[in-house]
Amino acid sequence: MTRALASAAFLAVVISACHAHNVGGTSADSTAIVAAAAQYRQGWLNGDTAMALSVISDDVQLMLPGAPDVHGQAGARKVFVEEMTQYHIPALTVHRQELLLQGDHAIDLGTYEETMVPRKGATIYATGRYLVVWRREPGGWRMWRYMLNEFAPPAPTRATS
Amino acid sequence: MTTRSPFLAAGLLILASQISSAQVPADLRAAARARNLAVAKADVATWDKLTTDSFTVVFPSGPLTKAQRLAEIKLGKPTENPPLQNERFQRVGNDFIHRYQIDHASFLEVWTKERGNWRVATVQATLLDPDSAAVQQAITAANARFVDAFKRGDAATLAANYTDDAVFMAPNMTAWEGHAAISQGFTGFVSQFGLVDARVATKDVILAGDYAIERGTYAWTLHPKTGTGADIVDSGKYLTVWERQADGSWKIVRDINNSDRPGAM
Secondary structure, three states, X not given: OXXXXXXXXXXXXXXXXXXXXXXXXXXXXXXXXXXXHHHHHHHXXXXXXXXXXXXXXXXXXXXXXXXXXXXXXXXXXXXXXXXXXXXXXXXXXXXXEEEEEEOOEEEXXXXXXXXXXXXXXXXXEEEEEEEEEEEEEOOEEEEEEEEEEEOOOOOOOOOOX | OOOHHHHHHHHHHHHHOOOOOOOOOHHXXXXXXXXXXXXXXXXXXXHHHOEEEEEEEEEOOEEEEHXXXXXXXXXXXXXXXXXXXXXXXXXXXXXXXXXXXXOOEEEEEEEEXXXXXXXXXXXXXXXXXXXXXXXXXXXXXXXXXXXXXXXXXXXXXXXXXXXXXXXXXOOOOOOEEOHHHHHHHHHHHXXXXXXXXXXXXXEEEEEEOOEEEEEEEEEEEEEXXXXXXXXXXXXXXXXXXXXXXXXXXXXXXXEEEEEOOOOOO
């Protein structure tokens, strides 16, 4: 699976079977994180690098499949620009399974489905799971650790009547 | 002198909360790296050049002036430059706050332009929660036991590292949720593969209440126990959430990893 899939496929506000544990956090924190995730998703849908980067910590570690760690805003910007240049993301859905709040950190876990339309070639449908650690920073909640892994592409299904 | 620096730092932090983060100038990053290296190498000339004349530092043991700190550095023996953890820069007006951790201490530096060059005006050093050192040791020990158990094919010990409600997420397979699934998963895995060689390296551990969030890398060679398949050489990274148990021990509650190899998923 390409790095492109991994970097694009990420958070959304569609929450399915999500449960939040507020340990040392508040519902306001949960709301703020969900809003930040929505902003991130919208950035990808719009192809808007600045919008997506606005919720990324300066100290972020992007841990994407098929590549070594990417550190910091500058590294993230490079990845985002490359991916947004190569792909249009018309659909991105996330099923958040849990959001564990612990003081100034929150652990966000779930799965994603996305559609990626490359400039050339066939549309790609990808699914996988994510674990993101959010950190409370002076400007708000930011993605601080971001790891994805992917599911194998589904086997072609035979049409049934 | 003794109280101004902390107040300055605190005031800047308050201001910083109202200012969005900006891109960090390359010359500032270079200066910060050079200054850290100068401390490690006892290079007083470079340190002096990157430090304002009115510099003060507040250590847990008390404040020092520039002259006092210079004298300390002169007496130091050159060492390896320690890696910085959780490094962050934040613009505050025309200045920058540089925060990072080394070992079990947290540092806050205020960088300003003086005579056309970036220099540190003040530093505040704080010892981290002493518990964090113990947690890191516990995690390092647990990782060593994990690798040993893997080499022995001891699925029970592998599974014992996880809480009853843990979730283990490897690429390209269904997540193992709960102790029974994790135990079954490891039992199946060690029946198919032997671990020939393995290295696990913790990059950082951050305490968050009763959780410890570990980031690290792995490299291993798996040997298929059946058939004639070739050994599988892999390297990648992991993000593991440990949870403090009632008896004070730490177990894994969430665990995710992926491979660095292109196409490996």
